[in-house]
Amino acid sequence: MATPTAAAASAAQLLKSQPLIFVTGSANKLREVQSILGTKIHLASHALDLPEYQGTSASVSAAKAKLAASTLNRPVITEDTCLCFNALNGLPGPYIKWFLEGVGHEGLNKMLAGFEDKSGYALCTFAYCAGPDAEPILFEGRTEGRIVPARGPANFGWDPIFEPSGFTQTYAEMDKSVKNTISHRYRALAKLQAYLAEHGLHQGQQ
Ligand SMILES: O=c1nc[nH]c2c1ncn2[C@H]1C[C@H](O)[C@@H](COP(=O)(O)OP(=O)(O)OP(=O)(O)O)O1
Numbered sequence: 001m002a003t004p005t006a007a008a009a010s011a012a013q014l015l016k017s018q019p020l021i022f023v024t025g026s027a028n029k030l031r032e033v034q035s036i037l038g039t040k041i042h043l044a045s046h047a048l049d050l051p052e053y054q055g056t057s058a059s060v061s062a063a064k065a066k067l068a069a070s071t072l073n074r075p076v077i078t079e080d081t082c083l084c085f086n087a088l089n090g091l092p093g094p095y096i097k098w099f100l101e102g103v104g105h106e107g108l109n110k111m112l113a114g115f116e117d118k119s120g121y122a123l124c125t126f127a128y129c130a131g132p133d134a135e136p137i138l139f140e141g142r143t144e145g146r147i148v149p150a151r152g153p154a155n156f157g158w159d160p161i162f163e164p165s166g167f168t169q170t171y172a173e174m175d176k177s178v179k180n181t182i183s184h185r186y187r188a189l190a191k192l193q194a195y196l197a198e199h200g201l202h203q204g205q206q
């Protein structure tokens, strides 16, 4: 029989190599997360139609992670993505999904018609929840930019109307390999990845 220390060591080893499950209903998010993380994290995915909670990005992401961890009984990550207009004090924020569905790219631009300030930012909050009884840990990434009339392929959400600062292209126009090194999602994942590496969790091939 394994000694307690050996048992603890093998439990730690299990956690180290156990897959981390990214729970999302969005194939586009999953594709980006897989390409940003590569093989550094031992990642698996599970498609769940997560509720659209209200609140701050942090509270929304944490609520998704708690639900996903208790539904699957596994370590999970979830994320919430916001698009925030400075002229509107951060709105639509976590409600961007409904605004986009309701009024589209043109309507989102029109919402800023009465304001000089077209600046905004994309915000992504990942939540890591180690299991059903664990408290989610949050990692935020933010990319500044401005809201512009749609340019580029409309494959992913509001990508055509967001032009990140320092670039002349929208997220939709730029190569994925560029978006994935400057995006809100990339910045949040860099923090998550550092945390997992520091704690030796879910490590893939470095
Ligand atoms: O990088 C992005 N570039 C452009 N658009 C994006 C991006 N990331 C999310 N989006 C869109 C999808 C949805 O309209 C809203 C976020 O809503 P949000 O609830 O976080 O995502 P979701 O419901 O699609 O998937 P999930 O199951 O993970 O909640 O912004």
Ligand SMILES: [Mg+2]
Pocket (backbone or CB within 6 Å): 050, 051, 052
């Ligand atoms: Mg959602």
